[in-house]
Amino acid sequence: MRLSSVLSAAAGLLVVLLYVSPVETGKCPRVCSCDNSKLTVACMGKNLTEVPPTVDEITVKLDLRNNDLQVLPRGAFLHTPYLTHLNLQRCNIMKVKEGAFRTLGRLVSLNLAYNNIEILYQESFDGLSSLKELHLDHNRVEEIQPGAFTQLGFLNMLALTHNQLVYIPNMAFQGLQNIKWLRLSHNSLNNLATEAFAGLFTLNRLSLDHNELQFFPTQTMTRLPEVTRLDMSYNPMTYLGEESVSMAKLTHLYLDHMSLQDLSDMALSQAPLLSYLDLSHNQLRYLEPLSGPKELASLNLTGNRIYCNCYMRPLREWSRRGGVKLLGACAGPAHLSDEPLQAVAPLELRCRSREETLKEEFEEQDGSREPAPPTAKPKKKVKCPDNCDCDVEAQHATCEGRGHTKVPRGFPPKTQLLDLRSNHFHYLPASSFPGADQVVSLHLEFCKIHEIEGGAFRGMKKLFYLYLSDNDLTSLDPAAFAGAPDLTYLHLEGNRLAQFPGSALAPLPGLFALHLERNVISKLEPTGLLSSAAPKLRGLYLTNNTVTAIAKGAFNSAYLDTLHLDSNQLTEVPTDALTEASSLEELNLSRNSIRWVGPKAFQPVSQSLRRLYMDETGMEKMSRDSLAGVGAGLKTLTVGGNQLEQLPDLSPLTGLEVIDLRGNPLLCDCPLLPLRRWMENVSLEVTATCGHPPELRGQSVRDVHVFKSCPDSSSPPGEKPATPPKAPKTNKPKPPVLKASGVQARPVKAKAKPSKPTKTKPQKKPKAPAVTKQNKKTM
Template identity: 70%
Template sequence: MSPQLCPAPLRPLLAGLLLLCVPAVRTGKCPQQCVCDQIQLTVACVNKNLTHVPPTVDEITVKLDLRGNDIQELPTGAFRHTPYLTHLSLQRCNIRTVKEGAFRSLGRLVFLNLAHNNIEILYQESFDGLSSLKQLMIDRNRVEEIQPGAFSQLGFLNLLSLTHNQLVYIPNMAFQGLQNIKWLRLSHNSLNYLDTEAFAGLFTLTRLSLDHNELQFFPTETMTRLPEVTRLDLSYNPMTYLGEEAVSMAKLTHLFLDHMSLQDLANTAVSKSPSLTHLDLSHNQLRVVQPFSAGSPKLARLSLGGNPIYCNCYLRPLREWAIRSKVKLMGACGGPAHFSGESLDAIHPQDLRCQSQEAMLKAEFEEAIRITPPPTEKPENKVKCPANCACEAETHHSSCENRGHTKVPRGFSAATRLLDLRGNHFHYLPANSFPGVAQVVSLHLQRCRIAEVEGGAFNGMKGLVYLYLSENDLTSLSPDAFKGLPQLTYLHLEKNRFTSFPKGAFKLLPGLLALHLENNAIAKLEPASLSGAEGLRGLYLTGNAIDHVSPRALERAGDLDTLHLGGNKLKAVPAEALSEAGNLGELRLSGNPIRWVGPNAFRPLAGTLKELYLDNMGLEKMSRDSLAGLGPGLRSLFLEGNQLEEVPDLHPLSTLEVINLADNPLLCDCPLLPLRMWIEKVNLKVRATCAHPPELKGRRVKDVHVFKACPGGESLPSSPAVAPKLSKAPKSTKPKPAHLNGPRQVKMVRTKSKPRKSPNPKPAAAKKTTERRRTA
């Protein structure tokens, strides 16, 4: 009925009915003291003297800023009204206590900042519920205690920052549960002791900051538990001596030991860190430094600035070694007078002489009387302990390491948390080998010559989380070998004698997340290899003899995030098997004899794969679409040390953070134009150099001009670099196979060499040379 036909008395009623049909516009709630943005879904209540979290914040808020208030306690369920928060800022709020479950409803939170508060203890349930958290800042508080399990719910955390607190001691398993941690910052505390297992379980940690603390000795045993760390900062700690093989970290590339009190260091101090490229010893008290042993072949930069280095005959071995090993020496001479201030890298070895026999004897005397500080003696604690073992009441540690025991000792305290039995001669473990130690969290049985584990050997160890059976003689495991270990999370079986995957041995381990089987002799992965271990997150099989992976080997491995298959005998990418691991984030195939990667090889991992290692395989060809499907999710791609002349299409990889194409014989001609165009678009340092044609050998792909002559290359900017002068053509332009070249380390800092001035070769000439090489 139209309004014109409607009788006048009915018109108000009709208007009211029409209003009821109009949907109401939603108006969000906003606390009176705050500023709310209904479009960005943010609420800011900064410096408003609030004493509690405002309960009227709109439920759909995603970012809440409460900085500068007076919220002294966060009660249980403090944020239950805002379940959609992703970012929460609580700096300078005078917070003293975080009650159990304070953040329990924040399952979507990815960023939490608690800096500049008064928190003293991190309780077991403090961060319960933050299952998606990626960054946690607790800097500049008064934290002096981390209770076990404080971070157990933070499985996705990438960054944990605890700088400028009052930590003196880090107990074992303090960071248990941080399965994806990348960077741990503990700078500016008062740390003087780290338990051996303080960082146990941090298998993804790549960077550790311990600078500005009170550590007097390098914590060798503690650091060996960090297999993936590449950067370690120990600056501003009062260390005076670095002993033999003190630093034993396989992947460490950058070590900072500057601004300490080092007076001496052994020449084998870093020999167990074969990947080390940068060592900073600046601003110490070193007068003489000996050449480092051959254990660090990749060392490229040694910083000695700020040391009283005496440039005489005692420095000559170091200088000669640096020249021979191509190590850049940073720093200057502190004496004698005629060399004072002279750059170490500029002095010729033959000029380094001792002034006289008397001066030489004096220097030798000074070296002889240098005293190495004795280790601090720990007070003895009376505690129940078997004969020929050492037990500590305060730390709950019991150790019988390398004591020649042939049977597992009995009689340990029931409160024991860490039990270290390494280096004994047990040969086999019978049932019920560990009575009365239900609270042990970490059990070490490395190098015990164990050949058999009887069913029920670990009965009663209900609290065991870490079990180390590495470097033994195990060839198989019974289905009941791990009976009675409901909490076991990390199992180490590397360096045994397994020739087949011990499938079926893990069905009683419902909580198993990481399984280490590196350096065995496993030949293949059969169907249902992970039966009973479907919740596994990390599977490490580097250094076996695997030449076949069944398409069903990884079935039901839906939670698998990390798979290491490097150093095996695979000849093809196991694409069918990978289709069962739909959540894989890191895949390592390094060192397998894979010569060809076909199209869509990694498509089963589209959307999840973040790190892909295809280095040092002798790879000769990749299909243009071999990386199809990986798209914007891939963060790191390693292709160095192969035989690639061309590379696949990289354009879909729009969010790469790391790419390495070094040590490939790239052919700088038109087929490589897509790579050159891609390099121009990304903000990355791409290590890619030409190997052919000969006149461009050694030049960076980005710097050569030849691509401008290719169809489609006209838009490329003119290269600022100048081509090198042409010399006589070599007899053979074929590159040396990769296996004849020693392994080379990727240098993080490159020194730029000045190009020699010469006219650029004509593109046509470059093309002709290439055609000659192809038809030769």
């Protein structure tokens, strides 16, 4: 009886313990429903105007659908640092303020679909270093500011469908180092910058269907080496020329429901792995055998008016030899009408006499026979220069690759996008574009231009984007851009400019971004460089020049926030040149020959600097005080692929979210103890490996035990022992730990508050008249 009494008492105690367990004691907002066993909170459709402040901090899934939040303020989720899934659909959100998600370092899925967001700001998504999926579909996004996605290094899928984008600028998706699928369907895209998708080296699926692209963006797509699936359907393209599709790993291409009337047999010659091609529901009458794809298994021609005569015989024989399945049916002649293409034998594809063929085709067009189904609304005939195409409705005109030696004249007066790339102009005289006063975006890439006379763009008072990339310019007339006062984005990369074109920029008071990559600029002098030439310049890109020297104060601008000097010939950090760049946030010095970083190297920009890149410079040593002054504001630091054996004290960098130390032969001995101690006490996954001594080579700094023998290994001299991070309270279930490869920020303190470095609010980016909601077909 005693034993049974003990067992009974134990069972009773167990019931009591269960009753008072953390599963029942968690906080739950009054209007929400909570499942403490699954750590989920649901507050759908409760007319909430703010994120409930009483949500339990250990919650991992929060559903706030169908509320009225409107604006997400800074630190909106400060009290829920362990969230992995957050649903904010249909919350009437109009703006995401800087730092709204800054504490959500474990979030893997964020759903912001069906809201009213118009602009993606530079730091809207700061802190989401573990995010895998971001849904921004069904909003009103019409502008992506530079750097909007730089913090999302682990993002796999980005959905921007059903928005109001008309143009994708260069480097728009910079920072998406692990992106697999980018969805841009159902926008109003009519132009993509050449470097729009630059840096997306892991992207394998791109959706651009249901947009307004009139030509295949060949140069843009060549920047996507890993894409296997590309959907371009429902775009108003009429023709694909030779080598239009140059994508080495592409396997699936969707070009259905367009307006294709012709397709060069060499259009896919640079897509050798293509296995599925959908050309259904176009306006093709016949098709020649396609050169290039060796793996093609299926070709869909359904819904085209294919005329099955002798002109189709080569395609049918080619498909039979290569085992290519043809989908679709013959539209004529009468005896083969509706016959599946796959079933028609090559010998049946015969041509009658020319008179009979013309008569039959005339009957079909005249209506004597059953009329062809309508495929596209006929376009209104407009005045257009010879050998060019103009579309009044889309306000586009293109003469791309037509062999012009002089700029054509006589474009429709309301033209806003003018594409003249890949011609042979050589020289642009004054007033080269009369009647183009409404043009917003002008493309002159690959035109072999070696001289631009002063006033060449005179009268182009609305010009906002000018592309002069990949020409033969060696210098610029001081008045080259006079007469285009609203020019904001200027692309001069890929020329032969030997000097910074300061005097030529003077007529452009609103210049925002200047691209000078791939020129031969070797020196940067301070006189008139920025303060007088481009006083409001925000982004300066000098990658891949031959810069060896930069004068003191060369970057004397109160607005400059992005400076790319990577892949040049610098031998030291240009500290003196940065003395007046008080707003600089991003500095890229990678791939220079900087072997030594001295004391206070970044002191002039220490308060504003957020992202610092110094990869592959051959760096052998960093002074102990090299990062002096750089503190909590720095979010990204990369020094990968160098020759560093030791590192300076990183403890002041309390705001770091990304750090890359990979590829350095670190000396795993007592001098490295501060780094080891720092690694153990930060909320970052840090990848660092030993290079010395030989017996530890390749091992993680975190795993080796050599530091246990170091004197005073418990704490550095003169300092108190480091306080270990607090664990979550014992009366609450511990949230799951998310593992992710690479380097990312992950909060470990249950109630840790992020540092708030003071920062000058950046000037609002000038808005192009062409990218407003009222007019979405400009560029």
